[in-house]
Amino acid sequence: MKEIRIHGRGGQGVVTSAELLALAVFNDGKFSQAFPFFGFERRGAPVVSFVRINDSPIRLRSHIYNPDYVIVQDPTLLDIEDVTAGLKPSGMVIANTEKEPEKLGLKPEIRVRTINATKIAMETLGHPIMNTALIGAFAGATGEVSVESIKCAVTSRFSGKLGVKNAEAVQKAYDRMRGQIK
Amino acid sequence: MEIMEGSLAVAEAVKACRPNVIAAYPITPQTHIVEEIARMVADGELASEYVRVESEHSAMSVCIGASATGARTYTATTSQGMALMHEVLFNAAGLRLPIVMTAANRSLSAPINIWNDQQDAVSERDSGWIQLYAEDTQEASDMTIQAYKIAEDRDILLPVMVGMDGFILTHVHEPVELCPQEKVDDFLPSYDPDHYLTPKNPLSFGTIVYPSTYTEFRYMIHEAMKRAERKIIDVASDFRDKFGRHYGGLIDTYEAEDAEVLIMAMGSVIGTAKDAIDELRADGKGEKVGLVKVRCYRPFPAEAIAEAVKSAKAIAVLDKNISLGYEGALHTDVKSALYKENGPLALGFILGLGGRDITKNTIKNIAEKAQKAIKSGRVEKDSEFVDLGAL
Numbered sequence: 001m002k003e004i005r006i007h008g009r010g011g012q013g014v015v016t017s018a019e020l021l022a023l024a025v026f027n028d029g030k031f032s033q034a035f036p037f038f039g040f041e042r043r044g045a046p047v048v049s050f051v052r053i054n055d056s057p058i059r060l061r062s063h064i065y066n067p068d069y070v071i072v073q074d075p076t077l078l079d080i081e082d083v084t085a086g087l088k089p090s091g092m093v094i095a096n097t098e099k100e101p102e103k104l105g106l107k108p109e110i111r112v113r114t115i116n117a118t119k120i121a122m123e124t125l126g127h128p129i130m131n132t133a134l135i136g137a138f139a140g141a142t143g144e145v146s147v148e149s150i151k152c153a154v155t156s157r158f159s160g161k162l163g164v165k166n167a168e169a170v171q172k173a174y175d176r177m178r179g180q181i182k
Numbered sequence: 183m184e185i186m187e188g189s190l191a192v193a194e195a196v197k198a199c200r201p202n203v204i205a206a207y208p209i210t211p212q213t214h215i216v217e218e219i220a221r222m223v224a225d226g227e228l229a230s231e232y233v234r235v236e237s238e239h240s241a242m243s244v245c246i247g248a249s250a251t252g253a254r255t256y257t258a259t260t261s262q263g264m265a266l267m268h269e270v271l272f273n274a275a276g277l278r279l280p281i282v283m284t285a286a287n288r289s290l291s292a293p294i295n296i297w298n299d300q301q302d303a304v305s306e307r308d309s310g311w312i313q314l315y316a317e318d319t320q321e322a323s324d325m326t327i328q329a330y331k332i333a334e335d336r337d338i339l340l341p342v343m344v345g346m347d348g349f350i351l352t353h354v355h356e357p358v359e360l361c362p363q364e365k366v367d368d369f370l371p372s373y374d375p376d377h378y379l380t381p382k383n384p385l386s387f388g389t390i391v392y393p394s395t396y397t398e399f400r401y402m403i404h405e406a407m408k409r410a411e412r413k414i415i416d417v418a419s420d421f422r423d424k425f426g427r428h429y430g431g432l433i434d435t436y437e438a439e440d441a442e443v444l445i446m447a448m449g450s451v452i453g454t455a456k457d458a459i460d461e462l463r464a465d466g467k468g469e470k471v472g473l474v475k476v477r478c479y480r481p482f483p484a485e486a487i488a489e490a491v492k493s494a495k496a497i498a499v500l501d502k503n504i505s506l507g508y509e510g511a512l513h514t515d516v517k518s519a520l521y522k523e524n525g526p527l528a529l530g531f532i533l534g535l536g537g538r539d540i541t542k543n544t545i546k547n548i549a550e551k552a553q554k555a556i557k558s559g560r561v562e563k564d565s566e567f568v569d570l571g572a573l
Binding site: 019 | 184185187211296318350353355356357450451452453456457539540541542
């Protein structure tokens with residue numbers, strides 16, 4: 001089982017990201033589970049959502065305390081909460097920021113990949129809604145889900161032009177992340 | 183199978199049951215269910231009367247009025263909404279109306295808390311509603327269809343509440359297989375009551391009865407409840423024959439055959455407990471821990487439970503509710519079911535209140551306490567709060 005925790009702020013699509021990842025993973029032929037931890041909904045408040053990926057049906061329903069991956073949608077969260085809490089030693093942080101991984105102030109032993117997903121969202125969508133780009137980058141960084149399945153999930157969730165543009169953002173972020181790794 | 187939010191999986195099941203009248207008032211975490219059904223009606227996908235009411239009391243009252251005319255009815259609520267319904271819930275049962283309601287289980291105020299426990303439904307235990315609790319979204323969806331079949335049976339004619347843990351099941355996205363419409367139509371014939379309100383044949387429902395007959399009405403509801411035990415088991419088997427899925431009848435067991443410790447619980451914690459049990463059994467210490475899932479809380483399956491635990495040495499009952507001043511409600515009921523037997527040691531645990539997370543370790547610690555009780559031969563604490571923080 002692989003477990004993912006997504007950190008963001010209300011309105012940034014934290015919950016949607018988890019749902020899209022679950023859908024994409026399922027399209028890849030695996031089992032998945034996505035669920036939010038809802039607070040009293042407020043725009044801008046820190047929000048967390050969770051995703052589980054497994055080869056067999058998932059029965060576990062507790063929150064995720066020792067994630068394999070942490071996705072950070074909003075870099076300002078790094079100053080106010082420990083997004084890496086409980087991260088497995090083999091784990092990885094994928095963060096939306098223009099900064100280099102080593103500039104985030106995280107412990108040096110933590111594997112970190114960064115991507116300026118907001119910039120990609122501005123280029124492709126014209127809005128700073130970067131959640132779809134960021135899960136594209138997640139696919140590129142981890143290989144846990146195929147970029148094709150994410151694009152499928154995105155176009156099934158958002159119809160027409162919006163879906164196409166989001167799929168473009170996914171591919172762009174995926175390619176940039178793959179480029180970094182090589 | 184497809185990935186779907188639990189609330190939508192329930193809404194789809196409701197739609198497949200073709201209710202004639204739906205009346206609901208939105209409240210977190212039930213909202214997504216009734217929003218989706220409202221959309222289905224507005225978009226013409228579901229030919230039903232959707233009544234937007236000003237409160238949960240009215241929602242249930244509309245369902246009662248509509249059901250009395252012979253309409254199939256549906257509503258959903260949770261927490262404070264269910265508490266507001268309290269008065270009319272008893273009417274629905276007393277009038278013998280087969281209303282189906284989803285209870286998106288949530289805590290009660292105060293302090294205000296929107297998250298999951300099962301205090302809302304457990305507090306309506308004595309209302310005359312049949313109460314079922316789902317383990318996952320697939321079961322919540324399928325149980326909705328089963329609920330109508332149980333409720334509308336002429337030997338039963340009682341309302342059914344389908345409990346699904348708020349947020350944990352209402353808001354999770356996971357794989358679900360929806361029941362095809364034509365199969366549901368075949369499984370669930372249209373509601374055809376003997377007695378119903380119509381101008382052509384005026385009747386009165388729920389008129390005053392004197393001390394000479396009130397007891398007999400209560401007795402008849404009670405007898406119908408007891409008949410429902412068999413019906414719930416049969417409907418579960420019929421459902422398996424038709425749709426290929428089975429979740430147990432009144433109860434289900436997991437790794438229970440050789441278990442010394444049996445954990446008992448209702449709802450979504452069952453999945454987490456199964457994973458914890460697998461790990462306990464795999465860790466080489468030979469811990470014989472199993473599970474009894476209580477699927478039906480009212481009627482209370484006392485005989486089935488007594489039978490299921492008869493070779494266990496200790497049971498650990500998990501309650502996401504508390505009868506303040508005593509203990510968890512399931513714990514009390516289970517102990518009462520074992521009174522006649524020379525039964526296992528019984529330990530009760532209050533946990534998961536107001537959305538407090540239940541982890542595999544929580545379950546493992548509980549199993550360990552039960553094993554300690556077996557070793558010492560006595561129960562140190564009848565009932566205790568789990569993971570209680572600093573006060």
